[in-house]
Amino acid sequence: MVGAAIRRAGEKVKGKLAEPIxxxxxxxxxxLDGVDAAMVLTDGVTISEFGGCGYRGYTDAEQAVLRMALGKWPGDDLDAAASVILDAHIAALRGFDAEVVGFHGQTLAHEPQGRGTHQxxxxxxxxxxxxxxxVWDFRSTDVDMGGEGAPLAPFFHWACAKWVDADVPVAFLNLGGVGNLTWVDPASDAPEAPxxxxxxDTGPANAPINDLMMERRGLSYDKGGALAAQGQVVDGALELFLEEGYFRKMPPKSLDRNxxxxxxxxVRELGDADAAATMTAMAAAAVMQGMEHCPVLPDRLLVTGGGRxxxxxxxxxxxxxxxxxxxxETVGLNGDMLEAQAFAYLAVRVMRGLPTSAPGTTGVRTPVGGGQISRN
Known part of the structure; x- marks a missing residue:
């Protein structure tokens, strides 16, 4: 019944009976840098236009509250963190004229084969x-149906590949707190198609480097890779990192921030610069390992997120x-806003009963649409 409803909704959208919103x-x-906000005009399948965007950074005090909440689950004392998240999002999202808002929330813990996922x-x-x-709580349904619940941006990456008129396979790499890779065949008719x-997820990206900078220098990140550029990669530490079993696991697969x-x-015994250089090399090496899983080598790797x-x-x-x-940016996309744009796009898919994940993206058994809808 659910699958039939999804197919009918998809046919209506593909038939242009649903107008872009x-x-x-x-x-x-x-x-944990802040809240990105971005507008997309879409019918839930194709991108018609990109709109305005905004950003509301977290203060040092707010970041400290959110850091204390990492790893916690529903039932823990999260009132302070919940207040930070709600207030920051209200500030970031007011002033935009949209028919629907896609709200990801803040991931605190992610154990898809254990306790689930917590945004x-x-x-x-x-x-x-x-x-x-x-539209919110995008990941829970996927996890409940046996999927990893992450990454969720790939359906939007498929739409982006169509938008830039890609005619051969391309890959998108998001270097956020965790790195994630999407390989796209733009010849496919739908993102859920086999x-x-x-x-x-390729592995850790910016999050552990940010943690190092906070611990060693009291800074939130290594701006422009300046500290890493001063150091040398320590091969022994890099080799030990690559022995982690996660890299031998076949995708789809996902990670928690920690x-x-x-x-x-x-890198505990290394100087600051060598530690930063080695951890940056670890993040890059994780991507290199992940690229070996691509069905064919993509024509280009398009990098988004802070790591670029x-x-x-x-x-x-x-x-x-x-x-x-x-x-x-080389193909006209906004790497600072791609994740926010993804949840705008996914919100429309949820509103129209279209799937938001599939076996090839999260390992879920069948294409599934997630998300709760709260109407004002």
Missing amino acids: WALGAMSGTS LGDGAALAEALERTV GALLAF DFSLMLDL HNPVMMAMLDSALDCKVQPV
Whole structure:
């Protein structure tokens, strides 16, 4: 019944019976830097236009509250963190004229084969405050049906590949707190079609480097890779990192932000610069390992997320991979807002009964649409 309803809704959209609407997406990633907000005009299948965007950074005090909440689950004392998330999102999202809001919330813990996945955030309260329909809790249904619940941006990456008129396979690499890779066959008719997408988390990216910078320097991140550029990669630590069993696991697969906390232990005895250089190399090496899972080598690797601003990491990837490595801006996309845009796009899919994940993206048994809908 559910599958038939999804197919009927998809046929209506593909038949252009559903008109594009303006959707507003919000993303607060595991790097804990702030809330991105971005508008997309879409029918839930194709991208018609990109709209305005905004950003509301977390203060140092707010970041401290969110850091204390990492790893916690429903039932823990999370009132302070919930207040930070709600207030920051209200501030970031007010002023946009959208028919629907896609609200990801803040991931605190992720154990898809254990306790599930936990994105803190009250979509109903946000809908009331914004006086807008809000789609939220995107991941739980996928996990409940046996999927990893992550990554969820791949369906949007498929739409982006269509938007840039890609005619050969391409890959999108998001270097956020965790790295995730999406391989796209743009010849496919729908993102849920068999073989259209392969997606998975590659490994840690910015999160452990940010933790190192906070611990050693009291800074939130290594701006421009400046500290890493001063150091040398310690091969022994890098080799120990690559022995982690996660890299031998076949995708789809996903990670929690803190699954690779051992990285800090591996560089504990190193000086600040060498530690930063080695952890940056670890993030790049994780991507290199992940690229081996691609069905065919993509024509180009389009990089989004904060990591694309790190020239040390980008140079490592460019020198090691046999395809072009480029920031997504080279094809006219906004790498700072792609995740927020993804949840705008996914919100419309949820509203229209279309799937938001599939076996090739999360390992879920069958294409499934997630998300709760709260109307103001």
